Amino acid sequence: MSRQVRARRPRGASRVGARFEVVVGPVAHGGHCVARVPDEQSPSGTRVVFVRHTLPGERIVLEVTEGTEGDRFWRADAVEVLEASPDRVAAPCRLAGPGLCGGCDFQHVTLERQRGLKADVVREQLSRLAGLDVPVEVEAVPAPPGDPAAADVDQGLRWRTRVQWASGPRGERALRKHRSREVVVVDDCPITRRDARDAAARGTVVERVDAAGAVHGFEVDADGFWQVHPGAPATLVEAVLAALAPRPGERVLDLYAGVGLFARFLADAVGPGGRVVAVEADRRAAGHAAANLAGAAEVARGPVDRVLATAYDEPFDLVVLDPPREGARRPVVEQVVARSPRGVAYVACDPAALARDVGIFAEHGYNMSGLRAFDLFPMTHHVECVALLERTDSDLR
Missing domain, CATH: 2.40.50.140 (Nucleic acid-binding proteins)
Structure with a gap:
């Protein structure tokens, strides 16, 4: 961690x-x-x-x-x-502190102030790297309805549904110290579910997401990427749909699509007359996406920059970008704007990468017209953002 x-x-x-x-x-x-x-x-x-x-x-x-x-x-x-x-405040974990477990950054801070600190970081990165001065509020994310750990999640605890354990000197569960290979033996991690899945597990699991008036199941490798906060998938789907406001018949690119989370709900929104293309580099994730989408969307496997360099060069109405921590970077941003979408929803787990890419979009006439930030990782410094980018000369807002 x-x-x-x-x-x-x-x-x-x-x-x-x-x-x-x-x-x-x-x-x-x-x-x-x-x-x-x-x-x-x-x-x-x-x-x-x-x-x-x-x-x-x-x-x-x-x-x-x-x-x-x-x-x-x-x-x-x-x-x-x-x-x-x-x-x-007093940290809820006895292993949170100097020289101890490095998994959390802010256990000594009230939840409200944690979110304020994260908002300050997002605002500073957008100012320094994109030249933007925008208000930022980091929103709390509740557990899904019926979650037995909902009360703990509201306190910033028991939200991690999957964790990659290190091994202690006698094979005990352990976590690493900050910026170190040294480990700390952990009997209980307060931000982690007691039944959390080991991120090194093998096999396939099914995750169900109830969002936007629909429920869909998603096959995913037990050690593949899936949001670890139980409320994250539905929260992000609804934020993306609210930002883009997809219309029946529209054409959508879902880039870095993973197992097809956004593509599945976007396909519902654009209907049978629309088109959704999901692009994913990982072979296993792309295979799961094909099964999860079940013909509701096309799946293209390959690195996003390479796929866009050779295919799907026609105009698209909407684009979802959900890149890894390093961001989309210039080659992908420029290939996106070449397709002239009316809106781009950028889902970012790193505010610095988001700000850099927002600056590149601005060079091509796409400005950030909306931003939401979510506290998907309480007690840590991490924050998830959903930004809306729109063409400044567009009347399709």
């Missing part, structure tokens, strides 16, 4: 273990806040430090966890809180 980091060549004397008293600055993308510490080796006389386990405005003692004299910035943990934020 935490990202491992590749060792870097030292650029000078290590500062790991150094401690500083600071007042913490704003939140930054990645689950940490920005602080500055005095540093004679820096031309400015200060060094930027990205600090975990803190909140903007707190006065803390930080301890450097990564960094040498030649680095542009250091990383650190807040190891002592001298003046706490009113938004600080």
